[in-house]
Amino acid sequence: MPKIIKLEEVDSTNEWIKKNRKRLSDLDSVIAITQTAGKGRGSNRWFSPPGGLWLSLMIEKFPGSRGSLSLVSSVATAETLENYGLEVHLKWPNDIIVNSKKIGGVLIEKAQDGLVVGIGLNLNVKNSDFPDFLHSKIITAKEVIKKNLPIEEVAREIIKRIDIGRNELERIYVRYLSLNQDIGRMVGIVGPKETFKGRVMGIQLDGGIRIEKEGFEKIFYSGRPFYI
Ligand code: BTN
DSSP states (O other), rough: OOEEEEEEEEEEEEHHHHGGGGGTTTOOEEEEEEEESBBSSOBBOOOOOOOOOEEEEEEOSSOOOHHHHHHHHHHHHHHHHHHHHHHOOEETTTTTEEEEEEEEEEEEEETTTTEEEEEEEOSSSOOOSOOOOGTBBOHEEEEEEOOOOOOOHHHHHHHHHHHHTTTTTTHHHHHHHHHHHOTTTTEEOOOSSOOOEEEEEEEEETTTTTEETEEEEEEESSSSSEEE
C-alpha cells in the first residue's frame, strides 16, 4: 500500500521527495500543512498557507513522456475537484482553473531515477491568505463552494486517479482536450530568449503545445502562455 507521509512544515514537498527518494516506493507521497519555500514552475515561488493541499508524489513507473505525466496529473486533479462540485478547466501545461482564475498547479521534476509530481491546490484558504499581487489571479475552493474540503481524502483521490490514469493515456488525452480552453486562442509564450506569439493549433499526447504564426508552426514543451 502506498503511504502518505504528513508533515507540519517543510521547505518544499517536491524537495522532500527528492531528498528521501531512497526510502520511497512508487506512489508514496508527502503532504505538508505549510511550505516555507514552495516552488512553482519556472522560478516562481508557490505560496502555501495552512488549509491548502501541498502534495508531492513519487512516480517510479510511467509508460510515457514527462509531458504526458503532466496531462495525467492535471486531469486527475481536475476530475477530483469536479467530484467535490467545482467546475474546472485546464490551461496548458497544467494550471488548474476555476472561474478563469488559478486554483492550483502541477510541477513535475526528476527525483533521481523517477519523477516527482507536485500538486498545489488552494482548498480551505481565503484569497487574503495570499500576497496582494496574487489576489486578482487566484481563486480558492472555499470561496466557491463555501465549505472546507477533506484535504487528505482529496489527496488520496488524486493519487488513485493518477495511478489509474497512467494506464489510460488515450482517455486522459481526450479528457485533457475537453477540459482545456486554449485551442484556437491567440497566445504569447515567454521562452528563455523571446516571446513567441501565435494561435494555439493543438496540444499533443506528449504534452507539447503547437503554436502557429504566419504559416509557421512551433512546438513548445515548457513556457508560460498568456492570452492576447
Ligand atoms: C505551478 O507553478 O503552477 C506549479 C505549482 C506547484 C506547487 C506544488 S505545492 C506541492 C509541491 N511542492 C512544491 O514546492 N511545489 C509543488
